[in-house]
Amino acid sequence: MPTHSFWENMARRSVIVFGAAGFIGEFVLRHLKQRGHYVIAVDIVDPKIRADAFIKADARSADEVRRILTEYSPDAVVNLIGLPHIPSCERNPHLSYEINVRTAHNILEAARSFGVKRYVFTSSAAVYGEHVDKKAVDEETPTNPTSVYGWHKLEAEIEAKAYSSRYGLEAVILRLFNVYGAALERGRDAATIFLRKILNNELIEVDGPYKVRDFMYVEDAALAIAKSIEVGMSTNYEVINVGSGKPHTIIELLQTIEEKLGMRARYTIKNADNRTGYYAVTNKMKNLLKIQPRELSEGIGAWLKRIGVI
Numbered sequence: 186m187p188t189h190s191f192w193e194n195m196a197r198r199s200v201i202v203f204g205a206a207g208f209i210g211e212f213v214l215r216h217l218k219q220r221g222h223y224v225i226a227v228d229i230v231d232p233k234i235r236a237d238a239f240i241k242a243d244a245r246s247a248d249e250v251r252r253i254l255t256e257y258s259p260d261a262v263v264n265l266i267g268l269p270h271i272p273s274c275e276r277n278p279h280l281s282y283e284i285n286v287r288t289a290h291n292i293l294e295a296a297r298s299f300g301v302k303r304y305v306f307t308s309s310a311a312v313y314g315e316h317v318d319k320k321a322v323d324e325e326t327p328t329n330p331t332s333v334y335g336w337h338k339l340e341a342e343i344e345a346k347a348y349s350s351r352y353g354l355e356a357v358i359l360r361l362f363n364v365y366g367a368a369l370e371r372g373r374d375a376a377t378i379f380l381r382k383i384l385n386n387e388l389i390e391v392d393g394p395y396k397v398r399d400f401m402y403v404e405d406a407a408l409a410i411a412k413s414i415e416v417g418m419s420t421n422y423e424v425i426n427v428g429s430g431k432p433h434t435i436i437e438l439l440q441t442i443e444e445k446l447g448m449r450a451r452y453t454i455k456n457a458d459n460r461t462g463y464y465a466v467t468n469k470m471k472n473l474l475k476i477q478p479r480e481l482s483e484g485i486g487a488w489l490k491r492i493g494v495i
Contacts, residue, residue, distance in 0.1 A: 199223045200414055201257060203244050203292060204265035206232040208367045209307070212407030213265065220411060225257050244288040247295070254299045261303040261414040264292050267338070269309065270373050274334040281337050289341035293348045303355040305413045308342050310362040310399070310428070311335035315461055320397060320432060323466035324360070324424045342424075349422040356421065357413045362428030362465045366403030366488040376400070376485070379439050379450065384494065389452035394436035397462030399428040402484030405476060412474045428465030429478045441485050445495060 200217055204210055205226035214234040217224045226236035229243050238257070242249040244266055254262075266288045268274055274281035289306065296304050313322055314329035330336045342358050349356040365376035372378070375398075382389045409427045433441075443450055470476050479487065489495040 197221050197223060198260040198414060199225070199257065200261045200263060201225045201227060201253065201259045202236070202263045202265060203227045203250075203288070204267065205236065205239075206230045207265055207267075208371055209364060209403060209407055209410070210265050212403050213263065213410050216407050216411035217414075220415075222414070225253075225259065227253060244291055245283050247291040250291040250295045251298070254295045254301070258299060259301060261305065262292055262296050262301050263305045263307075263410060263414065264289060265307050265410070266292075267307065267309075269334065271311070271332050271334045274337070275332065278333045281333050285334065285337035286340050286344075290344055293344060293354070296354060297348055297352045301354065303357065303414055304345060304348070305357045305359065305410060306341065306345055307410065308358050308360045309335065309338045310360050310426070310463075310465065312339040312342065312360060313463065317463050320463045321466050322426070322463045324426055324469060346422055353421060355418055356423070357416075357418070358422075358424045359410060359413060359427045360424065360465075361406055362399040362401050362426065364401050364403050364406045366484070366491070369492060369494075375435060376438060376442065376488075379442050380446075380489075380494070383442065383446060383448055383450045386451065389439070389450055390455055391435060391439060391452050392455045393459035393461075394439075394454055394457055395434045395460045397432045397434060397460070397464060398438070399431065399464035400433055400438060400481050400484070401428045402479045402487065404487070405429075405478040405484070409470060409474050409476045412476070416473050423469075423473070425469050425473065426465040426467055427470055427476075428467055429481065429484075430465055430467035430471075431481065432462075432464040433481055438481070441482055442489075445482070445486050445489050447495075 206228035268284040314331040345356040
């Protein structure tokens with residue numbers, strides 16, 4: 186299929202990364218720089234990885250976003266901003282809207298105004314909801330969020346599609362599945378919580394041990410995001426699942442961490458009859474982005490070595 190040639194003829198792009206200081210952001214910055222791009226990092230706190238430029242700004246302010254794009258006129262914008270903690274979004278839906286939706290609108294509108302070629306948005310598998318008809322979920326699976334976070338991510342996706350359809354902005358939507366690999370003090374995901382409690386010999390309550398999940402190592406997810414600004418597109422709008430493509434249960438995640446640590450966890454089981462969940466069909470990711478994600482055991486091992494616990 187024909188692709189847009191703009192990107193194919195460029196070895197170096199200028200890229201603004203919003204949400205650069207977040208958990209995934211530091212890995213995305215490093216991959217973009219390793220691939221030779223000029224990278225401008227934007228966040229309300231300094232990122233751990235040095236970019237070519239850093240701007241301290243809050244993307245909830247449309248004026249601040251416009252000021253940044255006026256100054257740098259980037260080829261592409263990557264939007265990593267999000268409040269991914271579902272309980273926090275449920276407790277404060279207004280804050281969820283401000284962070285998960287308003288920031289996306291401000292970035293899209295500024296991108297339209299200043300002629301940005303491509304917009305990359307990190308959405309979530311939460312847009313599919315909790316209950317789906319099949320365990321293997323592809324990009325054509327109907328969306329049916331069951332959380333405030335999922336609805337807000339879907340709203341931000343729809344707005345990107347509108348800007349792509351109406352204004353010709355190339356938009357790549359990446360639906361991330363259960364990314365793990367955070368620093369011990371930062372992560373609120375199941376893998377990091379399990380690891381902290383094992384190391385501290387704390388009792389773990391495993392809620393829904395047989396729920397199915399797709400766990401994606403952060404380095405692989407970040408590489409997919411970095412590659413998304415380079416890939417040729419046959420249309421202006423592309424949705425791509427970003428996951429390992431392998432199903433694992435919550436208890437398998439805990440057991441894998443135990444095995445790699447060489448330590449036993451103390452845990453109790455709750456809601457053992459809950460077997461909901463699904464995993465990603467990743468054909469599009471592998472074909473378009475050339476990503477071969479790590480198996481869970483390999484990824485957990487790489488994570489634990491990186492943070493120095495094994």
